[in-house]
Amino acid sequence: MTETTANAGGATTADAEAGNQTLSVTDNRTGQIYEVPIIDGTVKAAEFGRIRVTESEPGLAVYDPGFTNTASCRSSVTFIDGDKGILEYRGYPIEQLAEKSSYLEVAYLLIHGQLPTKAQYETWVHEITYHTFVHENLRSFMEGFRYDAHPMGMLQASVGALSTFYPESSRISDPDLRHIQIVRLIAKMPTLGAWSFRHAQGKPYVYPDNELGYAANFLSMLFKMSEQKFVADERLIRALEVLFILHADHEQNCSTNAVRSVGSSQVDPYSATAAGIAALYGPLHGGANEAVLRMLRRIGTVDNISEFIEGVKSGKEKLMGFGHRVYKNYDPRAKIIKKACDDVFEVTGVNPLLKIAQELEKIALSDEYFVKRKLYPNVDFYSGLIYEALQFPPEMFTVLFAIPRTSGWLAQWLELVQDPEQKIARPKQIYTGDRTLDYVAASERWK
Ligand code: CMC
Numbered sequence: 001m002t003e004t005t006a007n008a009g010g011a012t013t014a015d016a017e018a019g020n021q022t023l024s025v026t027d028n029r030t031g032q033i034y035e036v037p038i039i040d041g042t043v044k045a046a047e048f049g050r051i052r053v054t055e056s057e058p059g060l061a062v063y064d065p066g067f068t069n070t071a072s073c074r075s076s077v078t079f080i081d082g083d084k085g086i087l088e089y090r091g092y093p094i095e096q097l098a099e100k101s102s103y104l105e106v107a108y109l110l111i112h113g114q115l116p117t118k119a120q121y122e123t124w125v126h127e128i129t130y131h132t133f134v135h136e137n138l139r140s141f142m143e144g145f146r147y148d149a150h151p152m153g154m155l156q157a158s159v160g161a162l163s164t165f166y167p168e169s170s171r172i173s174d175p176d177l178r179h180i181q182i183v184r185l186i187a188k189m190p191t192l193g194a195w196s197f198r199h200a201q202g203k204p205y206v207y208p209d210n211e212l213g214y215a216a217n218f219l220s221m222l223f224k225m226s227e228q229k230f231v232a233d234e235r236l237i238r239a240l241e242v243l244f245i246l247h248a249d250h251e252q253n254c255s256t257n258a259v260r261s262v263g264s265s266q267v268d269p270y271s272a273t274a275a276g277i278a279a280l281y282g283p284l285h286g287g288a289n290e291a292v293l294r295m296l297r298r299i300g301t302v303d304n305i306s307e308f309i310e311g312v313k314s315g316k317e318k319l320m321g322f323g324h325r326v327y328k329n330y331d332p333r334a335k336i337i338k339k340a341c342d343d344v345f346e347v348t349g350v351n352p353l354l355k356i357a358q359e360l361e362k363i364a365l366s367d368e369y370f371v372k373r374k375l376y377p378n379v380d381f382y383s384g385l386i387y388e389a390l391q392f393p394p395e396m397f398t399v400l401f402a403i404p405r406t407s408g409w410l411a412q413w414l415e416l417v418q419d420p421e422q423k424i425a426r427p428k429q430i431y432t433g434d435r436t437l438d439y440v441a442a443s444e445r446w447k
Helices: 013-018 094-100 103-112 118-129 136-143 151-165 175-201 214-223 234-246 254-263 269-281 288-299 302-313 332-348 353-365 368-372 380-389 394-417
Strands: 022-027 032-037 078-081 086-089
Touching (some): 086 332, 094 234, 094 332, 103 118, 118 175, 175 269, 175 394, 234 332, 234 380, 269 394, 288 394, 332 380, 353 380
Antiparallel strands (some): 022 032, 078 086
């Protein structure tokens, strides 16, 4: 505040003042004026803690339920400009990565911060490929779930259980140990995800096929029956890779925040990742594409769209798959997914709901209600249609999100555990309950 203090960026209050990069705050309770440095477009919440009426009173705190305007970390993993519809991983535009890269290369980029050399890429792919198998006890663990268990619940529990198979994973300050857990997690997610899918269908679990690539192997573990080898159509493999790339990271969303928050206790990465899966399980985060399908089915035909749109405009319901907290423009992922629909439907046949979705989009984008509120299609508007065409039941949609998001969660976790500024997550509260009540014994109260 008024005195010169070192801050996060290494700049001082004096530096900030020199460039007029300060905020002047007058506390009208005391008349005291405070100078708060502005660094990287933010002010440190701790600076406000020094604003107090008397020394014995707590300092001022900021109140921000849902962290809508609070930066919780410095990060160099993912950049989003919601107004312009820009998404970049480590500086590379999502459009270029989706068109030219592979999921494992993107995972390497997110984790290591740069694109791999040929040798680095080959080693990385080899490492991931040869850690796809899981301990047989984990298989028995998964078989113990009820016949109709939700695959996301199974995935969450089995990823958490992995920490018991690798107790050394608790040594998170060892870079070699961190690396091997990251490899294991990225490698084993498709295996656990596919087995949780097979479980509900009463089908035998399929072991990984290490001759196949990441997405192709996943499809094999999902759909292989009695054939010697399951080889999916190349166009479907590529469509799944693209979906994996698009879902790999999205900066400080709810599940990433959960991974960081739980990880800040210095727990092992399996437990932190299980927390991310738990957050993603919730309908406000991972479940919107399922809601889009239900909505399209309810609309039924193109003729019913106008009536539906009127219902949305009068506040009776929402147009699912539209709108975003960050994007106030077309979600760049939605554009890419829309294109991927064509490739998938070329193999599977067109999902009849596509026509309704396209017409709905066209009408909404030209309607004053949506234009004024900057409501555009988000990533979930078209993804459910693809997943359905690939024969996935809606319960699997979030699993298909969790598998690729693992590389993003781990890149963020890695950044967290190496960040000297990070502390255990421990927000403040505004206490609204009673104080200093006198306890009355049960024998007195229940008379
Ligand atoms: N349909 C109709 N109206 C909407 C919609 C929608 N989908 N989304 C927002 N609005 C209206 C909202 O009623 C409000 O209007 P008014 O100003 O008259 O009160 C205005 O637009 C601003 O909306 P908001 O609720 O303040 O925006 P938010 O940032 O809090 O919510 C959202 C963002 C994604 C929760 C919301 O747009 C929504 O519920 N969309 C539908 C669900 C959905 O598609 N979710 C998936 C999001 S993408 C997931 C990801 O990135 O991982």
